């Protein structure tokens with residue numbers, strides 16, 4: 001959470017540096033109340049209050065959620081709180097989670113899973129996971145409750161079946177095409193499909209267009225921040241994206257916002273690990289793979305045909321410490337011997353008043369994408385970041401002199417789940433009713 005004093009300092013810095021801020025969370029926005037700054041919440045509200053024609057037949061929404069972990073369980077809490085209130089605005093007669101699954105078990109309840117008792121029900125009454133049966137139960141529950149004359153779940157009509165994947169699993173994401181062929185829309189914070197093999201990605205996009213189903217994954221980049229929807233808005237209104245640069249990892253944001261020349265880089269990594277900011281193995285963050293997946297997603301949205309394996313990624317894990325042969329303990333023990341590489345880059349940057357930041361970049365004009373440790377001048381918005389915030393800077397034809405910025409927490413259960421929830425509502429609103 002940003003402190004108000006920092007917020008206004010940050011705002012005035014941005015004004016000086018000719019950047020526009022799209023989103024930082026409500027506290028900052030309250031503190032300067034200017035029309036040129038749009039809060040994430042405002043954006044969400046705008047997206048959700050569009051005048052849509054009210055169709056005659058109420059919709060029946062059946063949701064299957066795979067992965068009720070940190071994000072999935074927060075989403076279930078949010079749905080429990082909102083479902084009833086959403087029926088009228090969505091012109092729906094039913095809005096229910098009818099299936100839940102973790103890596104071992106599934107709970108199928110066509111009438112609706114108990115949103116306050118699901119944990120015990122899944123553990124005690126769950127049956128072995130069967131993804132095929134899971135998917136077909138979601139679609140048949142939507143059809144049964146809709147009173148649709150057509151039993152075909154892939155046809156337009158009042159039955160809206162949505163699969164929400166809150167896992168990080170390849171096994172689940174590789175089944176998206178099969179799920180969609182059964183009539184399901186897909187909503188996910190899981191990056192595995194969006195950054196997976198390009199051929200599969202195109203296959204799903206084509207399928208979605210032909211079958212009028214949606215694949216939405218806003219929360220894969222910047223969690224609840226409106227990053228992908230902002231990009232869509234720019235592209236759909238005819239802007240030309242020149243470049244997207246982003247600090248896309250909360251962990252690496254924290255590490256480089258904390259690290260100053262003179263410190264030992266290994267001490268900052270150890271501190272981040274002790275605070276629980278890193279994955280159990282910090283190399284999962286420092287390898288840059290997670291950031292690279294986000295960059296692939298953004299690059300593809302810009303029309304670049306990028307494969308994860310082909311992308312240039314500056315790993316912050318020293319070569320001799322990579323691979324499963326080196327344990328986490330051994331890695332942490334040996335890390336101080338490799339401090340010099342980051343220290344020299346940071347000292348060089350500081351000598352000219354700059355900072356180093358670990359950044360994902362999509363250079364649309366050059367047709368390239370990558371993840372690098374770069375130097376930025378002290379006046380750049382990346383240099384003003386604090387804590388573990390994410391920041392994405394869009395340079396476009398319209399926002400060339402004063403790039404558009406989205407900033408805020410890029411992780412966390414509630415904000416990420418809300419990002420997934422907004423996608424879910426978008427999917428429901430755009431479901432082909434006829």
Ligand SMILES: NC(=O)c1ccc[n+]([C@@H]2O[C@H](COP(=O)([O-])OP(=O)(O)OC[C@H]3O[C@@H](n4cnc5c(N)ncnc54)[C@H](OP(=O)(O)O)[C@@H]3O)[C@@H](O)[C@H]2O)c1
Nearest residue numbers: 067068069070071102103166167168169189190411412416
């Ligand atoms: N945490 C964040 O702040 C954040 C932010 C943005 C995006 N995300 C993304 O959101 C997703 C979920 O993250 P999380 O932090 O909620 O993870 P998590 O707490 O580890 O939960 C993962 C869930 O997925 C289930 N699961 C794993 N493999 C499965 C499989 N093969 N089949 C069915 N279920 C499976 C797990 O079940 P078991 O309990 O049985 O293992 C668990 O319920 C990830 O893709 C992550 O990258 C997270």
